[in-house]
Amino acid sequence: MGLPTIPLSHTEIFRQLRAFQIRDTRWSTGQTFGLTFVGDEAERGLVEEAYRLYQWENALDPMLFPSLVQMEKQVIDIALDHLGGGSQSCGSFTSGGTESVMLAVKSARDFARKANPGLEKPQMLVPVTAHPCFHKAAHYLGVESVPIPVDPQTGRAVVEAYRTHITNRTVLLCASAPSFGIGAIDPIAEIGEIALSHNIPFHVDGCIGAFMLPLLRDLGAKIPPFDLSVPGVTSISMDFHKYAMISKGASVVLYNDAELWRNQTFVWSDWNGYALVNPTVQSSRSGGPLAATWAALHYLGAPGYRSLAKDLLSATQHVKERVKNMPYVDVVGDPVVPLVAIRGNERIIFHIADRMKERGWDMHPQFSHGMLPESVHLTITPRNIPQIGQFLDDLAQVSELPDPPLPAALSTLAAMLPYLTEDALTPANVRALMDTAEINVDSPQTKFGHINVLLNQLKPALRDRLFLLFYEQLFAGRT
Numbered sequence: 001m002g003l004p005t006i007p008l009s010h011t012e013i014f015r016q017l018r019a020f021q022i023r024d025t026r027w028s029t030g031q032t033f034g035l036t037f038v039g040d041e042a043e044r045g046l047v048e049e050a051y052r053l054y055q056w057e058n059a060l061d062p063m064l065f066p067s068l069v070q071m072e073k074q075v076i077d078i079a080l081d082h083l084g085g086g087s088q089s090c091g092s093f094t095s096g097g098t099e100s101v102m103l104a105v106k107s108a109r110d111f112a113r114k115a116n117p118g119l120e121k122p123q124m125l126v127p128v129t130a131h132p133c134f135h136k137a138a139h140y141l142g143v144e145s146v147p148i149p150v151d152p153q154t155g156r157a158v159v160e161a162y163r164t165h166i167t168n169r170t171v172l173l174c175a176s177a178p179s180f181g182i183g184a185i186d187p188i189a190e191i192g193e194i195a196l197s198h199n200i201p202f203h204v205d206g207c208i209g210a211f212m213l214p215l216l217r218d219l220g221a222k223i224p225p226f227d228l229s230v231p232g233v234t235s236i237s238m239d240f241h242k243y244a245m246i247s248k249g250a251s252v253v254l255y256n257d258a259e260l261w262r263n264q265t266f267v268w269s270d271w272n273g274y275a276l277v278n279p280t281v282q283s284s285r286s287g288g289p290l291a292a293t294w295a296a297l298h299y300l301g302a303p304g305y306r307s308l309a310k311d312l313l314s315a316t317q318h319v320k321e322r323v324k325n326m327p328y329v330d331v332v333g334d335p336v337v338p339l340v341a342i343r344g345n346e347r348i349i350f351h352i353a354d355r356m357k358e359r360g361w362d363m364h365p366q367f368s369h370g371m372l373p374e375s376v377h378l379t380i381t382p383r384n385i386p387q388i389g390q391f392l393d394d395l396a397q398v399s400e401l402p403d404p405p406l407p408a409a410l411s412t413l414a415a416m417l418p419y420l421t422e423d424a425l426t427p428a429n430v431r432a433l434m435d436t437a438e439i440n441v442d443s444p445q446t447k448f449g450h451i452n453v454l455l456n457q458l459k460p461a462l463r464d465r466l467f468l469l470f471y472e473q474l475f476a477g478r479t
């Protein structure tokens with residue numbers, strides 16, 4: 001496909017763009033859990049308008065766009081106030097949770113290197129329930145992530161394990177408040193004590209839920225100390241593009257002082273172009289997400305977000321109570337935040353997810369890990385709230401149905417899979433496996449229940465290789 005020789009009209013372009021959307025998940029109906037966090041129509045319109053106003057501005061040069069500096073400082077200040085920042089606290093606006101975490105890891109690594117220039121193979125301690133962005137950061141930045149086990153009942157990191165895993169190469173302790181999978185809040189205060197006693201930086205990943213935590217606490221929910229005010233916590237990340245109801249590209253990473261933060265910034269003037277000073281991974285950066293964030297924070301304000309938190313808290317409690325009374329499903333752990341994992345009880349949850357999908361519900365399958373069971377994830381957002389009653393009625397009905405038998409084609413695959421090795425998996429044989437499993441990437445009707453059961457039994461490394469090659473199939477080939 002080359003550049004179109006005949007330009008399309010405005011009408012035709014939007015006709016085609018809307019046609020592309022037909023097969024996408026219908027987030028606006030409230031049947032999709034997670035991925036999109038959209039407020040009511042007025043708030044959504046405001047976010048879009050503010051975004052558009054600043055869409056073309058470029059944060060690369062703050063001298064030319066002082067308004068972006070002004071807005072970023074105000075947004076960071078609001079975030080610091082929300083998350084226990086002190087007078088010396090500071091931070092940066094980033095494009096998302098992954099970038100925020102990545103920058104916290106880079107800061108800690110470079111801070112440690114300054115103190116110890118000979119440091120080789122730096123390590124960080126990461127609970128097994130932490131978001132994969134920590135492992136991605138480790139991979140990109142040449143840091144080894146050392147797994148910290150979690151309590152199988154609560155899903156919270158085991159404090160003592162931090163103490164026993166610290167070495168003279170440990171540059172960062174990490175924990176989540178809350179974790180994505182089952183919405184558990186790690187014991188931040190206790191880990192903070194260890195961080196302090198060993199003088200090691202400690203990052204709290206609050207990307208998905210930290211924005212909600214102070215609001216939920218104000219409503220009477222039991223939220224343990226988790227933020228920058230906790231002794232030992234040196235940095236925290238929080239996404240606005242989740243529960244602050246802002247479109248994608250909006251997060252912050254905050255530090256309790258500038259000494260760590262300074263290590264985040266990359267500076268280069270040793271060339272024949274402009275002096276490059278990048279506090280974040282992105283260099284050229286649209287002002288759109290920042291303006292959208294500034295606008296939504298001021299539009300909803302404390303009363304708007306408090307009312308949102310109240311609705312989310314009662315929706316979460318409603319889901320937990322009803323699911324606990326259903327015989328064939330159960331809630332994993334005991335989340336206070338609107339992140340609820342549902343497991344099967346004498347039923348395979350992945351088949352329940354397929355049947356819910358037939359009724360229009362989109363949820364994320366999650367594999368088992370250690371003692372934590374396989375589940376489906378509900379990231380409850382305001383759009384879901386009016387539909388929660390219907391969702392629960394559907395779940396009650398479909399979870400009563402027996403699991404479907406394994407189709408013959410898949411039983412051959414099931415017998416084969418345990419003998420596969422990562423090296424033996426090639427693009428061609430993954431294509432063949434997909435054909436056997438009748439996975440048609442162009443068809444939203446594909447049922448993934450049996451496939452997820454099989455994947456759940458595989459070694460993560462083999463699963464990762466399968467996913468890699470599957471994605472290649474999705475994007476490969478010219479149109």
Ligand SMILES: Cc1ncc(COP(=O)(O)O)c(C=O)c1O
Nearest residue numbers: 096097098131133179180207208
């Ligand atoms: C706890 C946690 N940390 C980090 C991230 C990564 O955020 P993003 O997808 O914005 O990069 C997520 C995403 O869901 C998350 O739940």
